[in-house]
Amino acid sequence: MRQVEISKVAKLPTKYGIFNIQAFKEGDREHLALFTDNLGETPIVRIHSECLTGDALSSKKCDCGEQLSFAQEFIGKKGGMIIYHRQEGRNIGLLGKVNAYALQDKGFDTVEANHQLGFKADERTYEIVETILEHFKIKKIRLLTNNPKKMSSLSSVEIVERIPIRIVSNPYNEDYLNVKKSQLGHLL
Structure with missing residues (x-):
């Protein structure tokens, strides 16, 4: 297993139910696992990449905050785990993300803006996700x-089912969602 510091497990009551929460510190990044008591043999898992603007500030430029709320409600009812993956802005950080937003304000789409700043369309990696799943001894998942x-x-887990997330677009994120579908291959 990778060099990761792991916290104790604590209870986290939310508007979607009572979850357990555990932190995983890898270098200077701290990721979270939010999970129900009833994980089951093949749990529903949401890997939610951090989006401060969507998750905490209710931005309408993306669908991230709505996806997180959907996942919490869905998993709160059915059981499972949300891995809060701390790789802001497809892993370009807040500074890069705000600069990308500024370019989007000038007409660039989300992928073009990242490229203008010298980034790939998506810089995320998922090794820590596999480490977290390994910690919980999870071998098979239903991925939300x-x-x-x-x-x-x-590569270390079997995905037995993909569960789609259905979010209604708005005038601010319609083009963004179209780019996610046409250029990044998202299954919308």
Whole structure:
């Protein structure tokens, strides 16, 4: 297993139910596992990449905050785990993300903006996700995602089912979602 510091497990009551929470510190990044008591043999798992603007500030430029809320409600009812993957802005960080937003304000799409800043369309890696799943001895999952890269990036677990996330677009994220579908292959 990778060099990762792991916290104790604590209870986290939320508006979607009572979850358990555990932190995984890898270098200077701290990721979270939010999970129910009833994980089961093949749990539903959401790998949610951090999006401060969507998750905490309710941005309408993306669908991230709505996906997180959907996942919490869905997993709160059915059981499973959310891995809060701390790789902000497809792993370009807040500074890069805000600069990408500024380019998007000038007409660049999300992929073009990343390229203009010298980044790939998606800089995320998923090794820590596999480490977290290994910690919980999870070998098979039902993955709650629209992102095929998340499915192909997990080699240590079997994905027995992909569960789609359905979010209604708005005037601010319609083009963003179209780019995710047409250029990044998201299954929307």
